[in-house]
Amino acid sequence: MLHLHLSEIAKIIDGELFAPKRSYSTIIETVITDSRSFHSGQNALFLALKGPVHNAHYFIPDLIEKGVRAFVVSDKESITDNAEFILVGNTTNALQKLAAYNRQHFHHPVVGITGSNGKTIVKEWLNELLSTERKIVRSPKSYNSQVGVPLSVLLMNDSYNLGIIEAGISQAGEMHNLEAIIQPEIGILTNIGDAHQEFFKSIEQKLHEKLVLFRYSKKLIARIDDETVSPVVELFCKENSIEPVFWSTQKKDAPIYFCVERKETSCNIHTKIGQSTYFFTIPFNDDSAIENACHCFATIVALGINPNQVLSRFSRLQQVAMRLEIKHGINNNILINDYYNSDLNSLQIALSVLKQQAVNDHQKKVVILSDIQQTGLPDKELYTEVNRLLGEWKIDKLVGIGPNISAHRDNFSIDADFFFNSNEFESRFPYHSIQSAAILIKGARHFRFEKVSGLLQQKAHQTVLEINLNALIHNLNVFRGLLKTETKIMVMVKAFSYGSGDVEIARLLQYQNVDYLAVAVADEGVQLRNAGINLPVIVMNPERDSFQNMISYQLEPNIYDTTLLQEFVKSLDEIGIRDFPIHLKIDTGMNRLGLKSEKELNECMRIIQHSDAVKIQSVFSHLAGSDEVALDEFTHSQFEKFERAFSLISNAFSYPIDRHILNSAGIERFPEKQYEMVRLGIGLYGVSQTGLSLDSIGTLKSTISQVKNIDEHETVGYNRKGKVSKQSKIAIVPIGYADGIDRKLGNKNGSAFVNGSRVPIIGNICMDMLMLDISLIEAKAGDRVEFFGPNVSITELAQQIDTIPYEILTGISQRVKRIYVQE
Ligand SMILES: *Cc1c(COP(=O)(O)O)cnc(C)c1O
Numbered sequence: 036m037l038h039l040h041l042s043e044i045a046k047i048i049d050g051e052l053f054a055p056k057r058s059y060s061t062i063i064e065t066v067i068t069d070s071r072s073f074h075s076g077q078n079a080l081f082l083a084l085k086g087p088v089h090n091a092h093y094f095i096p097d098l099i100e101k102g103v104r105a106f107v108v109s110d111k112e113s114i115t116d117n118a119e120f121i122l123v124g125n126t127t128n129a130l131q132k133l134a135a136y137n138r139q140h141f142h143h144p145v146v147g148i149t150g151s152n153g154k155t156i157v158k159e160w161l162n163e164l165l166s167t168e169r170k171i172v173r174s175p176k177s178y179n180s181q182v183g184v185p186l187s188v189l190l191m192n193d194s195y196n197l198g199i200i201e202a203g204i205s206q207a208g209e210m211h212n213l214e215a216i217i218q219p220e221i222g223i224l225t226n227i228g229d230a231h232q233e234f235f236k237s238i239e240q241k242l243h244e245k246l247v248l249f250r251y252s253k254k255l256i257a258r259i260d261d262e263t264v265s266p267v268v269e270l271f272c273k274e275n276s277i278e279p280v281f282w283s284t285q286k287k288d289a290p291i292y293f294c295v296e297r298k299e300t301s302c303n304i305h306t307k308i309g310q311s312t313y314f315f316t317i318p319f320n321d322d323s324a325i326e327n328a329c330h331c332f333a334t335i336v337a338l339g340i341n342p343n344q345v346l347s348r349f350s351r352l353q354q355v356a357m358r359l360e361i362k363h364g365i366n367n368n369i370l371i372n373d374y375y376n377s378d379l380n381s382l383q384i385a386l387s388v389l390k391q392q393a394v395n396d397h398q399k400k401v402v403i404l405s406d407i408q409q410t411g412l413p414d415k416e417l418y419t420e421v422n423r424l425l426g427e428w429k430i431d432k433l434v435g436i437g438p439n440i441s442a443h444r445d446n447f448s449i450d451a452d453f454f455f456n457s458n459e460f461e462s463r464f465p466y467h468s469i470q471s472a473a474i475l476i477k478g479a480r481h482f483r484f485e486k487v488s489g490l491l492q493q494k495a496h497q498t499v500l501e502i503n504l505n506a507l508i509h510n511l512n513v514f515r516g517l518l519k520t521e522t523k524i525m526v527m528v529k530a531f532s533y534g535s536g537d538v539e540i541a542r543l544l545q546y547q548n549v550d551y552l553a554v555a556v557a558d559e560g561v562q563l564r565n566a567g568i569n570l571p572v573i574v575m576n577p578e579r580d581s582f583q584n585m586i587s588y589q590l591e592p593n594i595y596d597t598t599l600l601q602e603f604v605k606s607l608d609e610i611g612i613r614d615f616p617i618h619l620k621i622d623t624g625m626n627r628l629g630l631k632s633e634k635e636l637n638e639c640m641r642i643i644q645h646s647d648a649v650k651i652q653s654v655f656s657h658l659a660g661s662d663e664v665a666l667d668e669f670t671h672s673q674f675e676k677f678e679r680a681f682s683l684i685s686n687a688f689s690y691p692i693d694r695h696i697l698n699s700a701g702i703e704r705f706p707e708k709q710y711e712m713v714r715l716g717i718g719l720y721g722v723s724q725t726g727l728s729l730d731s732i733g734t735l736k737s738t739i740s741q742v743k744n745i746d747e748h749e750t751v752g753y754n755r756k757g758k759v760s761k762q763s764k765i766a767i768v769p770i771g772y773a774d775g776i777d778r779k780l781g782n783k784n785g786s787a788f789v790n791g792s793r794v795p796i797i798g799n800i801c802m803d804m805l806m807l808d809i810s811l812i813e814a815k816a817g818d819r820v821e822f823f824g825p826n827v828s829i830t831e832l833a834q835q836i837d838t839i840p841y842e843i844l845t846g847i848s849q850r851v852k853r854i855y856v857q858e
């Protein structure tokens with residue numbers, strides 16, 4: 036961004052400056068909004084954003100400590116005299132105004148992209164196609180929201196000569212803001228699908244809203260093959276005097292007509308514009324890739340670049356990897372794979388994930404990095420900058436792979452090894468030199484870093500449980516939205532986080548600032564501590580044998596009876612520990628663990644009053660039927676008993692004690708009983724009792740090992756249970772009841788999702804395999820099979836075998852590898 040004085044910024048964003056005179060001229064070079072990915076305070080301005088569930092003002096004292104000096108805030112109470120502040124009404128608006136100002140000082144063309152699908156791919160492909168012709172500044176990854184767009188536009192400065200920015204909206208009215216920030220001269224309208232349709236009345240309304248982005252554009256690129264879309268877009272261009280750059284694969288008289296000839300794995304595309312004809316090939320043959328490539332071609336024409344200069348590059352386009360994958364590596368390492376195009380911005384995003392997975396500095400941080408291309412910076416400056424970034428993020432070791440990065444080895448001051456290519460890495464790298472580290476592997480697709488990752492990865496099976504960490508964050512935020520900001524959240528990570536993994540989930544939750552974690556037994560807590568988790572942890576089922584571990588690892592027990600309390604106090608007394616936090620569990624009707632009678636409760640209180648070894652951190656109880664309307668009267672009786680027990684306790688102690696009784700369904704149905712804390716479980720993992728819009732976090736998937744044809748008189752599997760009535764096609768899939776697929780799903784009681792359709796499980800399920808009847812669909816060996824996930828809900832699966840989603844999730848066996856993905 037432009038380098039601006041603090042006082043100039045205050046003017047631009049209409050804010051009131053609270054700073055000593057001399058600091059009016061403090062120069063600001065970068066803007067940060069995420070306190071966690073922050074790494075250097077010099078010349079940075081922190082904008083404290085406020086969302087429905089998130090308030091960044093809270094992090095200000097911490098940031099001051101870390102060296103940030105300048106802040107934009109909307110809460111007057113946050114202003115102190117040990118830093119400089121600008122006070123505004125709304126910090127998100129301030130960010131947008133600042134971005135719009137930066138945009139006005141960028142005197143080169145800006146391309147704006149919106150639509151339902153394809154935005155990021157079109158942007159990335161344009162960047163690949165035009166990297167020789169232009170110095171491009173573009174949105175990092177898919178930063179296209181009300182916050183992402185201004186952050187992208189703030190990256191613009193004089194060293195670039197073309198901007199490509201994407202804009203996404205989820206509600207009517209939002210595009211107006213984004214238009215004012217991006218001000219695109221050239222617009223691209225990608226395909227209009229039904230994504231986010233829930234917030235719009237109709238496809239037309241959504242289309243009109245998206246077109247707002249192009250109101251003042253000079254040219255608009257759009258496909259005119261859709262009968263709903265084309266008339267609206269045509270009229271829009273006419274009314275706003277925009278030059279249409281329309282294209283079609285059907286209408287030969289369109290301004291640009293593409294004739295597509297599909298091959299087995301690629302496509303030849305012929306095109307005619309006026310008198311000129313062009314021909315290019317793309318290495319894909321699916322509809323969306325064809326559409327995205329045509330948008331790119333039309334944009335090149337709209338920019339006035341001679342297409343002949345770039346045609347040959349279309350054949351080298353790569354798939355765009357949008358997601359990071361987190362996997363278990365050899366030697367107890369954690370691998371973070373990022374095949375997204377490497378550039379400095381996406382490197383920073385990936386480094387923040389590395390920091391999260393390494394739990395700050397708990398584990399060594401290693402970065403394996405390819406050459407970085409297409410940044411517009413001279414190599415020497417580029418690698419000096421990379422070295423600076425790696426230093427700021429406290430990276431312990433760099434492994435550089437590629438001719439350019441190797442050639443610039445002298446620019447690196449951190450511990451580093453270099454390899455000319457991945458083959459050399461394979462033969463020369465001392466694999467055992469990295470143990471128990473978090474490793475970021477970052478190299479764009481053409482560097483074939485899949486190979487590098489494959490060498491460091493634990494043997495992966497075809498059958499995996501893929502956990503979507505973005506979905507988990509989404510679900511957490513949905514629940515935060517139901518609660519007051521000050522209510523604490525304890526997340527239940529017992530039973531390997533309901534089957535979804537252990538330390539990875541806890542690390543993410545710690546990064547997301549939840550308040551407490553709960554495990555079932557002490558060993559689970561020890562594992563969390565060893566992985567660097569320092570959140571308070573409660574152990575629901577403390578066993579006497581584990582008291583020593585609980586004390587040394589600071590794991591707080593659930594105290595459910597007097598004997599347990601006496602013995603725990605004794606263990607503490609022996610080593611002279613005082614004020615150890617404990618949690619009193621009241622049995623209000625579940626008749627599981629808990630103090631039930633008033634006599635028991637009084638006895639416990641007496642012990643606690645006469646000892647200084649323990650201190651009551653919280654009092655809690657558990658609902659037996661929070662998800663069942665028919666039990667609401669009973670639930671209310673539980674609340675009453677709980678409140679009565681609590682008042683006895685709180686009257687006897689002078690310090691504050693937290694209360695909690697709500698589990699996930701309880702939070703959804705009785706938010707008025709949130710007290711000081713709630714305990715979130717299944718809801719985080721994507722199951723709602725009341726139809727909240729949660730995302731499914733787990734996908735259990737495998738691939739077809741073999742396909743075979745059988746005759747009508749043949750049978751499939753053990754005991755010849757799989758009978759067919761005609762010639763059939765069968766797929767064998769390497770997942771069985773030992774992986775957690777209940778045997779009751781066999782013999783057509785259950786199904787799987789393959790290539791867009793549901794297909795039944797035929798015959799008995801075996802220990803390690805099962806068979807699908809795929810007679811009605813196209814499928815071949817290697818195709819993907821989903822058992823639950825986005826296309827098959829866990830709730831439905833549970834109903835088929837008369838159980839609950841909890842049992843399905845926790846029943847996926849440990850031999851099924853968990854893979855984590857994050858966008
Ligand atoms: C497991 C558990 C929860 C979480 O329940 P969900 O229904 O998964 O939200 C809460 N409290 C206690 C005591 C639990 O054991």
